[in-house]
Amino acid sequence: MTGASWALQQAMFAKLTNDSALLALLGGAHVWDDVPVRAAFPYVTFAAGGERDWSTGSEMGSEHVVTLRVWSRSGGRKETLAIIDALRACLHGAALDLSEHRLINLRHESSDVRRDADGETYQGIVRLRAVTEPEA
Secondary structure: OOOHHHHHHHHHHHHHOOOHHHHHHHOOOOEEOOOOOOOOOOEEEEEEEEEEEOOOOOOOOEEEEEEEEEEEOOOOOHHHHHHHHHHHHHHOOOOOEEOOEEEEEEEEEEEEEEEOOOOOOEEEEEEEEEEEEEOO
C-alpha cells in the first residue's frame, strides 16, 4: 500500500501543476519536491510535513501537515502574496484523488511571508492540514 503522505503529495502536485492561474504566476509548472540547479524564480516547493494518527475507535485515519514554500525575487512581497493566494484557491477544500487512500478534507491553516537574509529573496510559507483514511 502506498503511504498516505506520499499519495497526498502526488495528488497535490498534480492539482498544482494543472492549475492555470498558478502556472501563469509561476511562468510554468515550477512546483518541485527537489529544486533543479539554477531554477528560475518564482517557484513553489514541498517543504516540511508531518503525519500523525487520527484514528477513531473503529476507523483508521491520518492527520497531515503539509508546508509549501514560495520563492520569489521580484522585488517585494506582491508576487509572493499573489502566489500564496493562488495556492490557497487551488488547494483549500479541494477534492483530490489519492492512491489507496481517501481525502476527508484539506484546509489552508496559515501563511507567512518573509525576506531572506540575502535581502532579495522573498519566501512565502503556506501550511495546510489534511485528514485521510485508507480505502476499504
